[in-house]
Amino acid sequence: MCGIFFTLCRNIGEDTAVEEFIRNIAPALEQANAARGPDAQRTCTTQLERLRLSFYASELRLRGSHPVVQPHEGDGNILCWNGEIFNGMHLSATENDGVELFTALRSLSTPREVVELLGSLEGPYAFVYYQHSTRSIIYGRDPLGRRSLLIHRPTKAQPYLILASASASTNANCEFEELTTKGLFSLDLRKLEGKEDEDLTEDFGRMHEVLDRSPVEDLRYATLPPVARDMPVENLQKISSLDTELPTYLADAADGLLKHLDDSVRRRVYDIPAIADGNARLGVLFSGGIDCTVLALLADRHVPPEESIDLLNVAFENPRKLAADGNTVPKGKQERKVTTVSTQPTQKPAYMVPDRLTGLQELEELRQLCPQRVWNFVEVNVPFEQAQTARATIEAIMHPCRTVMDLSLAQALYFAARGVGQVHTHGDGSSQAYTSSAKVLLNGLGSDELLGGYGRHRTAYNAGGWEALINELQLELDRLPTRNLGRDDRIIAAHGKEARHPFLGLDVVRFVAALPVYIKTDPRLGQGLGDKLLLRILAHNLGLIQASSRVKRAMQFGSHSARMQANSAKKGNFLL
Structure with missing residues (x-):
């Protein structure tokens, strides 16, 4: 179990609303998500032209032989992982699933490959992943939504993107909602390159892509199965008690x-x-x-x-x-x-x-x-x-x-x-x-x-x-x-x-x-x-x-x- 908290916004000092968020709201969100992972907490940031990407994660150690500190970083890639892998990836009792997943993610070259990897894994999860080679933020929850992930989409008054496991209550500077599980999501930050005045409110829809889980049929854990529609025979036997011999x-x-x-x-x-x-x-x-x-x-x-x-x-x-x-x-x-x-x-x-x-x-x-x-x-x-x-x-x-x-x-x-x-x-x-x-x-x-x-x-x-x-x-x-x-x-x-x-x-x-x-x-x-x-x-x-x-x-x-x-x-x- 972990607490994850990601923000995408302009550089500090370029917007008074962003300054207010960084100074007052972000610390409260960090505190709310720190409670989820009392064993370790850390923040890392990266810049993309005039944008600031901040990744925070807290860690509750439940897998592996030694403590792991998030976010995971390597070759410019960054992963905040709140999940457990119970099937689909071989893990010994001494291995940490977040570490092993990050290793697998770093070998991929497109957001679609990330969808396919996660569709082969069983377990509850919510994650935020920065794929450096494509300048993409990829995020989502497992098909059942067993782990929380809230989203605040950029608005004129609050021009920043927030993804967080937990909120800091009903703050007027955040309009949180549960992230849907109907797909995974990708933000292509390259679509902002060369723009002198990035406006996340106007550009969010253009940057944002829903990554459908279903196109690859052999992904066992990508989607939920339908309920069988078989009908019973006309005179279906009734059992009288659990002590009788069952059909x-x-x-x-x-x-x-x-x-x-x-x-x-x-x-x-x-x-x-x-x-x-x-x-x-x-x-x-x-x-x-x-x-x-x-x-x-x-x-x-x-x-x-x-x-x-x-x-x-x-x-x-x-x-x-x-x-x-x-x-x-x-x-x-x-x-x-x-x-x-x-x-x-x-x-x-x-x-x-x-x-x-x-x-x-x-x-x-x-x-x-x-x-x-x-x-x-x-x-x-x-x-x-x-x-x-x-x-x-x-x-x-x-x-x-x-x-x-x-x-x-x-x-x-x-x-x-x-x-x-x-x-x-x-x-x-x-x-x-x-x-x-x-x-x-x-x-x-x-x-x-x-x-x-x-x-x-x-x-x-x-x-x-x-x-x-x-x-x-x-x-x-x-x-x-x-x-x-x-x-x-x-x-x-x-x-x-x-x-x-x-x-x-x-x-x-x-x-x-x-x-x-x-x-x-x-x-x-x-x-x-x-x-x-x-x-x-x-x-x-x-x-x-x-x-x-x-x-x-x-x-x-x-x-x-x-x-x-x-x-x-x-x-x-x-x-x-």
């Missing part, structure tokens, strides 16, 4: 999903650098839902058994919910479930949120299946006042996202990723303060979009049958790059942590997209069975019996980060 096509598909998902987890956890004090290297954003529990169980296969794994479970003191519940632990079914978790002490009612309850249940299931593993169940309890105090900071980090729902989700991720909480020793009711040292956090995002886990998928089926459901799943895949990923990356990385999404490994995406819809999900069946049917079969096969029937619950409701005040009447899509 061969479902059993085989579950085996295939396990193979791809297990490999995706392995590539994301096996070579995380060791931490000096021996604490956990890996954490899981853990609500006790089926997605994160499956990832935790698969991670157990690839992390040495003597190492602990942190399960980060966040709960908010929500005055509105407490008032509605009479400031007591909810009665009925949920309370009865809590009594089955015999190893945990009495919890404060404020923090006995739905995700805490399911998290404790799945902790026990993981302990039964993996008794040799130390699972640190990190209770991240967020008092109301602490959430309110942090709100301005969170809004600044998630910018340019600014809806009520953005804030609810960002709050949960912000405190969970920070990892400051308490743990309980196994079999002992006492607690102790604990801060997670894990720099890599597994996130279950993507399973609902790929496997039909949302209520809107059932709604689409009820309205228009299998074809409508297929259309909805295609829409989910198409808009994955624009919904959560950039925002979530900015929030989690603000703590010097890196989110990794095994369900969004492009090999997993390609496998699932190619499956007929009725194998992935079956809305004819009830909740907790038909939604994400294939993942439920996989979880059940792994022994995660409770998790396999867990009903979907949104993070903001499970953690109680949504609508925390009594007068919180705004809907999720309203602007803050």
Whole structure:
């Protein structure tokens, strides 16, 4: 994980707006991006006639045997790289992917060749590359947009180009937006040569070229695959439960999903650098839902058994919910479930949120299946006042996202990723303060979009049958790059942590997209069975019996980060 920050502007002193930017705005952007890479930071600049090119990068060391300082420089070429290469390039555990990628880039002679190289690589990334031989700035994100990259295009009032992993909140001197993933981009700076008065505002469109990812068909990781449109037979068999004998096509598909998902987890956890004090290297954003529990169980296969794994479970003191519940632990079914978790002490009612309850249940299931593993169940309890105090900071980090729902989700991720909480020793009711040292956090995002886990998928089926459901799943895949990923990356990385999404490994995406819809999900069946049917079969096969029937619950409701005040009447899509 890194923070990257690039600017293209006139030379200092030739424009008062540029002077103001260099003096006041650029330092704030450097600070925002430095938080993403606490291990090293550096700036380098280069001149092209009357233009100033500035490259800044911070580094969070997660690959290679020794620290690497960015930007990468050589033969006039400069690379700011914020990414991980998990497939497509041979890398040993001692090699740094940014170094190896820069070596490969320096052998290329055109921007189109850069597109082809990156189209052969799997992993999340955002980058800015100056190709000296063509005087080109080439930049972009991976096809899913798993790493944030914001752009400010030159305007009359702010005549500079900015590309940055994170913004410095809502500054009037920057008009940031998420960079689209529909292609990579190139700026040909030679088109400004010989001009006495470069005007980036007028010339940006003429210099700017979209580099299509799709012309070369054999680039496995250049574009997202389409969702298969196979329709089921007329009398498609219904399964009654996960305990019955499954049709061969479902059993085989579950085996295939396990193979791809297990490999995706392995590539994301096996070579995380060791931490000096021996604490956990890996954490899981853990609500006790089926997605994160499956990832935790698969991670157990690839992390040495003597190492602990942190399960980060966040709960908010929500005055509105407490008032509605009479400031007591909810009665009925949920309370009865809590009594089955015999190893945990009495919890404060404020923090006995739905995700805490399911998290404790799945902790026990993981302990039964993996008794040799130390699972640190990190209770991240967020008092109301602490959430309110942090709100301005969170809004600044998630910018340019600014809806009520953005804030609810960002709050949960912000405190969970920070990892400051308490743990309980196994079999002992006492607690102790604990801060997670894990720099890599597994996130279950993507399973609902790929496997039909949302209520809107059932709604689409009820309205228009299998074809409508297929259309909805295609829409989910198409808009994955624009919904959560950039925002979530900015929030989690603000703590010097890196989110990794095994369900969004492009090999997993390609496998699932190619499956007929009725194998992935079956809305004819009830909740907790038909939604994400294939993942439920996989979880059940792994022994995660409770998790396999867990009903979907949104993070903001499970953690109680949504609508925390009594007068919180705004809907999720309203602007803050």
